[in-house]
Amino acid sequence: MTTDESYLERVGNSRRKRFTKHLLLCLVSIVMLYPLLWLVSSSLKPSGIVFKDLSLWPAEWDFSNYTEGWTALQFPFDLYLVNSVVIVVLSIIGNLLSCSLAAYAFARLNFRGRKLFFALTLGTMMLPGHVLLVPQYIVFAKLGWLNTYFPLIVPNFLATSAFYIFLMVQFIRSLPKELDEAARIDGAGTFRIFWSVILPLCKPAFATTAIFTFISTWNEFFSPLLYLTEQELYTVPLAVRQFIDSEGQSQWGQMFAMSFVSLAPVIGFFIAGQKYLVKGIATTGLK
């Protein structure tokens, strides 16, 4: 009797607890989801009433913003999407390769100048980008890289993103040292240790890097604007901005529609990539 009661009480308690937890999460979810819902709803309203009809549920569903927006610019929107995908994919590969190599060296290898180099890397994160624009532009112009994707991609293959190096350094440093040592005793060389011991355990860091690179490259506006001159090479953010101008008769509806189209790959990539966020030691286990 008493055990039953306390058992029931416990079940009730944990149920209530779970309920509150979900209630809390759902409330926060609404706040977080709101912008997306608003964007979708605005994209389904005719341009003229976007600023007048503030309801989330469009009075009439109008898909013309999508069909017209897709072809409103000089090239159909899929061209801009493909351009962006090419840049993004290559940037991700570049960042994963080059940053993990550098991060492993900074985290685990003992070489002269390590601390100085690492400090330099961090230092490059601290200088505001605006004062680097002109010298960078000159460097890329001298290389003959204007109006190509090279200025947007090549730096990623050369470990210039201090953020991802630092991120991976911290992840690698949080891995138990015994792993390296055990492998070394088994006769593995430095590269083998990096490749078959450290990398597999860094999947969450890799997933994070890939997701962040995707988002930042996908959304990047000013660099592509600066270096690309032909419409045919333009990326999605450059295309979306062409729907509006403070002096013109901006096509708000089409802008919202194409903004949503351009968001979809990012959301998709995050949902696909997020399962790798959780594949750390906890799931792989210590070997």
Next chain:
Amino acid sequence: MTLTSVKDPAVSEAPVSPPKAAKPPQDRSGYLFILPWFIGMAFTIIPFFASLYLAFTDYNLLNVPNWIGLENFAEMFSDDTWWQSVKVTFIYTFVSVPLSLAAALGVAMLLNRGVRGLPVYRAIFYLPSLLGGSVALVLLWRYIFGLNGIVNAFLGFFGIDKISWTSDPDHALTTLIILHIWTFGSPMVIFLAGLKQIPSMYYEAAAIDGANKWQQFRKITLPLLSPIIFFNLIQSLISSFQTFTQGFIFSGGKGGPANSTMFYNLYLYKQGFEQFHMGYASAMAWMLLIIIAAFTGLNFLLAKRWVHYDN
């Protein structure tokens, strides 16, 4: 690699074992691993030091720069708007960084332990960060924080008068801080990844020893997550000292109302690209680098007390 080198790979600089004193053990492989980084440095370092030189000149983007020594730096201290931008940036950083990190860690912990529908929540919480600097977002903010917007409507329930969130100089920065906390998704993702690195057997062992949740958090989560917390702290500090896009979009590049959202980098941009004072802007940039480096350095020193690496 010899066995002796295995013993102290963690010792960073000072060579300890006498036979190795002449040559640290991993120079060759170390340099090989950072070879791409070395080449990349060329791309980074040229513009980096070019801007340092320009900080001591009257560079105006169009004419050959003239050396003017420390004049730009002296100018900053008598520039009211510069001081205002420092103030805005400091307030923003020191309020929003702790709050958004706390939110990110809290939600990450909540999501980490077997909540049903975890991937859905995680994706939803990350959404605001995905929207980034989208132009569409500007309009949304206006809708949310407008005089007749949702926030005021919500506060109206509790009998609070309408607040002009975007046009009153007293509230504009608060609004931006709220918006910043709203994008806690990025640090949250990193926390989640870090939490998954903690072997679950530690918690199981602790539970058997009778440790409660709070003790587990203090004794296991905090120390083992500390490298990741440290990363997020440094990263948030650096990026929020350099806040630009948010402020730019919010005020249409003006830093208003009444300079109340004049972030350091926004002012720097205006000086460099609107008024063509690129020499002054470069000096401002290096001053910011010094400020950030000081805070980062301080944190690296303090880190020795609380960040736990597996050495």
Next chain:
Amino acid sequence: MLRTAGLTGLGLAVAACGRGFGGGGSEAASGKIELNMVWWGDAFRAQKTQAALDLFMKANPGITVNTEYQDSGPYKDKLATRFAAGNPPDLMMMRMDSLREYADRKSLLNLNDHTGIVDTTNLSQAAASLTKVGDAVYGIPSGLNAIGYIVNKTIIDQYGVTIPDGATWTWQDLATFAKEITDKSGKKVYGTLVDPATLANLVVYVSQQGEDLFTADGKFGVSEATLTKWFQMFEDMRKEGGFPPAGFVETIGSSPDQSYIAKGSIASQIIPSNGFLGYNKVSGGNLVLLGIPGEATAKRRGTNIGTPALWSIAAASKHPKEALQLLDFLINDVEANKAMGTTRGVPASTVVADAIKPTLEKDDQVATDYLIGLQKQTLVAVPPYPKGASGIQDELTAVAPEVEHGRLTPAEAAKKVIEAATKALSQ
């Protein structure tokens, strides 16, 4: 997953067939002269401009014009970067307020050194004097405009308020008119909204008081008393009710569809005249265009003909002759201007303006008539803003909300603006 994504990416890259990875046709290979021309605007303006350029390329088969455009915000950053890196475009749309930043630093071609190609005989006196810096001319207006005053007649009629005579009304009339609307609508609609922080608005008032915004020797010519009166005037209207209360105007967004007149919460406001079509479209199509208050009774005229932008040529252009040809075409060719319409304002050439008027939409005709009418009157010309003028605009933008929220008195704000202006212009 990552690997397949990578492979797909490579596939796409190959499919894109080297697009973006170098190897475009160079100038030498095609034997044609390539001009690079940049402007700001949206895809709509791009289509119209491209139509005009196609006509030019047909008439000049030896020249190819490559264009780039983007919205006005980032446009100026890219332009400055390109100039700084020694890679400026040949022909560009230049903001009026940055003209002297570039011109004073010898970055633009002085058109007076290259006469004979660009025909300037049909420019009105007002249009020609706009771009003069000393004896040099660094561009030609890409279109003319002036500020005008719009009233939403539907709202006015609804509340039974009569519209004053736009040629003779005074600022006091505006205050009375605005208050009447606010009162009769029970504060559902506020009478008027004028941004005190916009230089283009201030300059009209200043000129009416007999002062120049910038003196001939490049100083700030506005007195503290005038600035104080300017701020005080709107604070008085705010107190009486014709002007919306503090905090009403939100800082985000400035296009016609986001305006308060489009939402119907404001009955009248000042606009740039080339925006008439856009504003009328979003405000229900019943707008009336009036002159600026105070013009008939003031010491002298305040309304001036301005231009949102110029066409300028870089001093470093490799093909100045062809760039000048293109400039001449854009200014004087009737067919080209028919194609472009008035997206950049009324054409600077009076002959072209008259010729294209019948082809315009009705609202654009209203604005064009307003401009053609103004050009026949005697107005006070406003010379190009001197270097550093953007610092004055910044200070105005900074103090106006402080006055609005009562943290600065109009007199204190005026003092701050003058201090900042003196400093900005001395640098």
